[in-house]
Amino acid sequence: MRRWDIFRLRLRTLTRRARVDHDLEREMRFHLDQQIEENLASGLPPAEARRAALRRLGGYTQIQEECRDMRRTDYIENLWRDLRYALRMLAANPGFTIVIVLTLALAIGANSAIFSVIDGVLVRPLPYPDAGRITRVFFHSADYPRFPLNPFDFRDFRARNRSFESFAGFTRGDLQLSGVGRPERFTGFRITAGFFHTLGLQPARGREFNTNDEIDGNGHSVLLSDRLWRNRFAADPHILGRTIVLNAEPYAVVGIMPPGTEHPGNEYHGVAHGKTVDVWSPFTFRGNPNQRGSHFLEVIARLKPGVTASQAQAEMNALIAQLAREHPDALEGWQALVIPLAEEIVGPSRPLLLVLLGAVGLVLLIACANAANLLLSRATVRRREVAVRAALGAGRSRLVRQMLTESLLIAALGASIGIVIAMAGVRALVALLPADFPRADTIHVNAAVLAFTAAIALATGLLFGLAPALQAIRVDLNDSLRDGGRGSTSGAGALRLRNALLVGEVSLACILLIGAGLMLRSFVNLLRTDPGFRPEHLLTANLSLPYKTYKPSDMIHFWSRLDASLHSVAGIRAAGIGTDLPWTGWDDNIGGLTIEGKKPPAHEMFHARYHDASPDYFRAMGIPLVRGRFFNDGDTIKVPLVMIINQAMATRYWPGEDAVGKRITFEDHPKEADWMTIVGIVGDVKDRPNSPETQNSMWWPIEQSPVDVDQMAVALRGSSDPALLVNDLREAVRQLDPTLAIADIRPMDNIADANISTPRFGLFLVSLFAVLALTLAAIGIYGVISYSVSRRTHEFGLRMALGANSGDVLRMVLRQGIRLALLGIALGLAGALVLGRILMSLLYRVHAADPATFALAATVAVAVAALACYLPARRATAVAPARALRSE
Amino acid sequence: MGKPSDLIQGTLDLLILRTISYQPKHGWAIAKRIEQASEEALQITQGALYPALHRLEQQGWIRASWRKTETGREAKFYELTRAGRAQLQKELAQWQRLSNAVGMVIGMAEE
Numbered sequence: 001m002r003r004w005d006i007f008r009l010r011l012r013t014l015t016r017r018a019r020v021d022h023d024l025e026r027e028m029r030f031h032l033d034q035q036i037e038e039n040l041a042s043g044l045p046p047a048e049a050r051r052a053a054l055r056r057l058g059g060y061t062q063i064q065e066e067c068r069d070m071r072r073t074d075y076i077e078n079l080w081r082d083l084r085y086a087l088r089m090l091a092a093n094p095g096f097t098i099v100i101v102l103t104l105a106l107a108i109g110a111n112s113a114i115f116s117v118i119d120g121v122l123v124r125p126l127p128y129p130d131a132g133r134i135t136r137v138f139f140h141s142a143d144y145p146r147f148p149l150n151p152f153d154f155r156d157f158r159a160r161n162r163s164f165e166s167f168a169g170f171t172r173g174d175l176q177l178s179g180v181g182r183p184e185r186f187t188g189f190r191i192t193a194g195f196f197h198t199l200g201l202q203p204a205r206g207r208e209f210n211t212n213d214e215i216d217g218n219g220h221s222v223l224l225s226d227r228l229w230r231n232r233f234a235a236d237p238h239i240l241g242r243t244i245v246l247n248a249e250p251y252a253v254v255g256i257m258p259p260g261t262e263h264p265g266n267e268y269h270g271v272a273h274g275k276t277v278d279v280w281s282p283f284t285f286r287g288n289p290n291q292r293g294s295h296f297l298e299v300i301a302r303l304k305p306g307v308t309a310s311q312a313q314a315e316m317n318a319l320i321a322q323l324a325r326e327h328p329d330a331l332e333g334w335q336a337l338v339i340p341l342a343e344e345i346v347g348p349s350r351p352l353l354l355v356l357l358g359a360v361g362l363v364l365l366i367a368c369a370n371a372a373n374l375l376l377s378r379a380t381v382r383r384r385e386v387a388v389r390a391a392l393g394a395g396r397s398r399l400v401r402q403m404l405t406e407s408l409l410i411a412a413l414g415a416s417i418g419i420v421i422a423m424a425g426v427r428a429l430v431a432l433l434p435a436d437f438p439r440a441d442t443i444h445v446n447a448a449v450l451a452f453t454a455a456i457a458l459a460t461g462l463l464f465g466l467a468p469a470l471q472a473i474r475v476d477l478n479d480s481l482r483d484g485g486r487g488s489t490s491g492a493g494a495l496r497l498r499n500a501l502l503v504g505e506v507s508l509a510c511i512l513l514i515g516a517g518l519m520l521r522s523f524v525n526l527l528r529t530d531p532g533f534r535p536e537h538l539l540t541a542n543l544s545l546p547y548k549t550y551k552p553s554d555m556i557h558f559w560s561r562l563d564a565s566l567h568s569v570a571g572i573r574a575a576g577i578g579t580d581l582p583w584t585g586w587d588d589n590i591g592g593l594t595i596e597g598k599k600p601p602a603h604e605m606f607h608a609r610y611h612d613a614s615p616d617y618f619r620a621m622g623i624p625l626v627r628g629r630f631f632n633d634g635d636t637i638k639v640p641l642v643m644i645i646n647q648a649m650a651t652r653y654w655p656g657e658d659a660v661g662k663r664i665t666f667e668d669h670p671k672e673a674d675w676m677t678i679v680g681i682v683g684d685v686k687d688r689p690n691s692p693e694t695q696n697s698m699w700w701p702i703e704q705s706p707v708d709v710d711q712m713a714v715a716l717r718g719s720s721d722p723a724l725l726v727n728d729l730r731e732a733v734r735q736l737d738p739t740l741a742i743a744d745i746r747p748m749d750n751i752a753d754a755n756i757s758t759p760r761f762g763l764f765l766v767s768l769f770a771v772l773a774l775t776l777a778a779i780g781i782y783g784v785i786s787y788s789v790s791r792r793t794h795e796f797g798l799r800m801a802l803g804a805n806s807g808d809v810l811r812m813v814l815r816q817g818i819r820l821a822l823l824g825i826a827l828g829l830a831g832a833l834v835l836g837r838i839l840m841s842l843l844y845r846v847h848a849a850d851p852a853t854f855a856l857a858a859t860v861a862v863a864v865a866a867l868a869c870y871l872p873a874r875r876a877t878a879v880a881p882a883r884a885l886r887s888e
Numbered sequence: 889m890g891k892p893s894d895l896i897q898g899t900l901d902l903l904i905l906r907t908i909s910y911q912p913k914h915g916w917a918i919a920k921r922i923e924q925a926s927e928e929a930l931q932i933t934q935g936a937l938y939p940a941l942h943r944l945e946q947q948g949w950i951r952a953s954w955r956k957t958e959t960g961r962e963a964k965f966y967e968l969t970r971a972g973r974a975q976l977q978k979e980l981a982q983w984q985r986l987s988n989a990v991g992m993v994i995g996m997a998e999e
Binding site: 003005006009010023024026027028030031033034035056057058059062063066067 | 914915916933934935938939942945946947948951961962963964969
């Protein structure tokens with residue numbers, strides 16, 4: 001009730017001001033009249049009675065003012081007055097206003113845009129209920145930091161662990177749909193019971209798989225994505241329980257996942273996080289539970305409430321030790337790795353995003369320094385105004401408040417335009433984001449971004465407004481009123497402050513420039529490094545043969561027929577078929593090789609990635625032969641086994657020897673026929689585009705492959721646009737088997753390009769911010785030097801009158817500016833040395849303290865500074881001595 | 889500036905609240921009543937009285953309304969609100985404590 005009264009009163013005071021003032025006047029008049037009456041009653045003559053009463057009443061205006069103060073609305077009224085005043089001031093100096101507001105708008109907009117990305121990618125929880133408890137579980141060793149599990153190990157962990165509420169496995173299992181329109185292969189996963197339960201999701205219709213579905217022979221059921229259900233089955237609600245043909249076998253549809261279902265991302269035959277998966281089928285446990293050598297099941301698990309990832313990891317390690325006693329050879333050397341899912345998905349993007357946030361933050365600081373500088377220069381001009389207001393009785397706090405109102409208004413204007421820039425910027429950023437960037441679709445300008453923008457606007461307004469405001473009230477009234485704002489002592493303090501701001505912004509710009517330079521060098525290095533293959537004019541695609549219609553021997557036969565028919569197509573210079581394409585995440589590892597005549601170091605195994613390749617695979621990929629020979633049509637099942645290895649493996653296992661002719665086997669007790677002879681060594685293909693590492697690799701001829709060759713990639717090298725080969729490929733496949741789907745048809749260029757798009761994205765933005773920073777710093781230098789020149793017009797005039805020529809004056813001004821810039825650059829170099837460590841993880845073959853980059857950045861900074869000084873310096877020399885002297 | 893420097897800070901509020909606690913009064917009457925009751929010892933200037941009234945009103949302790957005086961003129965009358973009555977009790981108690989305490993200290997000094 002009381003609060004309501006108070007609110008009503010204040011509202012009335014604010015909105016009905018005239019009425020309130022009128023009331024007060026009536027009240028005072030009543031009081032005065034009473035006093036007069038009393039005076040009359042005591043016998044004073046009327047005129048005297050009135051005078052005495054007025055005397056007693058005191059200053060009416062003062063009472064009125066005090067009453068108004070008591071009504072506590074003066075803050076708001078003053079604010080309103082200050083705002084109107086500030087608006088008038090800004091409107092009176094449009095040039096000043098536009099420069100300062102646009103500077104801030106750019107900086108604030110850039111910050112809001114980058115913050116939107118950070119908010120969407122790093123801050124917002126994953127689209128799973130209680131996502132903080134979802135973790136990924138890997139095996140871990142020095143050679144394989146993140147390794148999938150063996151299914152039977154998985155089953156034991158699932159049964160024995162006490163840390164997880166649910167524990168599920170998944171592994172890549174694409175499915176080919178035929179019988180409904182054109183054959184198409186869908187990205188799919190084979191999942192154990194409770195996979196979606198672990199993620200906190202459930203089917204929109206139907207059910208997810210249970211342990212009964214995991215039994216070998218039961219696996220012919222499928223869950224469809226909402227997208228697939230709508231696109232291929234017209235959202236038919238009666239599809240549940242119906243049978244569709246996948247991989248040439250009947251599968252019963254048991255459920256439809258809701259539209260927002262997101263794949264958690266995975267490592268082995270990896271598919272990125274997001275709405276990237278269309279079919280899920282049950283994972284079935286097959287084979288002998290005591291043979292646990294093969295690892296291909298990835299694990300996702302939900303922690304029980306209150307259990308941490310590291311506690312779970314400790315328990316998993318204990319379970320590994322326990323299982324290692326039961327299966328001595330299988331778990332040797334493995335440790336468990338439990339990582340929060342969010343970390344797994346966005347962790348790799350974090351360093352880049354934080355660097356971007358840092359870079360854009362520096363830009364904001366520079367913009368603040370610039371704004372402060374502009375305000376300071378104007379504060380000097382306005383010294384007289386401030387002095388007059390102070391002389392008329394404005395308190396210091398009142399003056400500071402008024403100056404801050406102005407700077408906050410400027411910041412608010414900047415922020416409003418900044419938001420518009422941010423909205424456009426976010427759209428541009430999302431478009432620029434690499435295709436595999438996690439969570440790009442959650443990036444929006446939302447309430448959090450608006451709040452962030454308001455907060456930085458407030459912070460910047462205070463940051464750039466406070467120093468000028470405090471400076472402004474340090475005026476000496478007498479001085480300022482007398483000399484009209486020129487050459488008084490308080491100017492020196494302002495100049496020192498301005499110089500300090502200038503040095504600061506030059507150093508920040510220099511840091512950004514160095515950062516951009518380092519990223520540029522790193523990127524050039526990336527482009528320059530030989531990936532080990534030639535991606536241009538190369539068309540790639542994936543094919544998989546259903547087990548239902550192809551026996552393993554038929555598969556080998558199919559590939560050799562496809563190979564032959566592709567070779568006969570005009571325009572194809574080389575056609576290759578192999579299990580892998582570089583940089584696509586499709587690779588398999590094998591450990592425990594036996595090398596004839598060699599023993600591995602203690603606690604290590606000889607290991608290599610294994611692949612199949614057709615005779616022309618290397619030629620098509622553009623992978624060079626280093627020694628020996630490629631495969632040829634003679635490498636069939638009827639002759640002794642042969643293999644090709646990469647250079648990395650040759651130098652690692654046969655240092656100083658010729659590996660060609662040496663023999664390898666997978667068997668612990670090999671018969672003569674088990675030995676494979678190395679016939680060729682090929683060049684290294686880098687594992688990832690942004691790392692120089694290359695793992696050991698080896699290839700079998702498809703005909704001699706010891707593993708089933710159901711899935712293969714096709715690589716066609718043409719002489720021009722690879723898209724021209726798509727129809728030839730389709731036709732060749734159709735003639736062999738019209739039910740086969742051709743998946744992932746894309747030029748190798750795209751794959752290679754996608755792999756460097758993240759560093760390119762980072763480089764682009766950091767360069768953009770560096771250019772922005774340098775421009776702002778140049779404006780800052782220009783402003784400070786111009787101001788100082790205008791202040792010293794008199795001095796220059798005098799000097800020139802006394803015989804200094806214009807060159808002397810030019811040098812003097814340049815020296816002043818360059819000295820400040822050099823100080824800033826020195827500080828910037830030192831700062832970059834310290835901050836460079838942050839960039840380290842983003843750099844490729846460039847040291848964070850790369851001398852060339854530092855030197856170049858310093859040179860550019862000096863050049864820009866010199867240019868920014870030169871323009872005002874020129875103006876100084878143009879001063880006519882007589883006019884300068886008179887201008888006093 | 890007409891602030892009652894001879895009155896302990898906040899005492900004027902107490903005096904006003906007390907003065908209008910029996911019946912609503914206008915500013916002139918409040919000042920007169922305080923002067924009379926204190927046998928002219930306390931002189932309340934308008935410069936102190938009206939800002940205080942406005943502050944008390946602003947805090948919700950008192951409420952103002954325009955009414956006719958006995959002589960038929962319009963004047964702004966102030967009366968206590970419920971919250972104001974509670975506030976008066978609180979301030980009275982506080983004043984008692986304070987004056988007791990001051991009295992004790994003065995009494996001690998005499999010994």
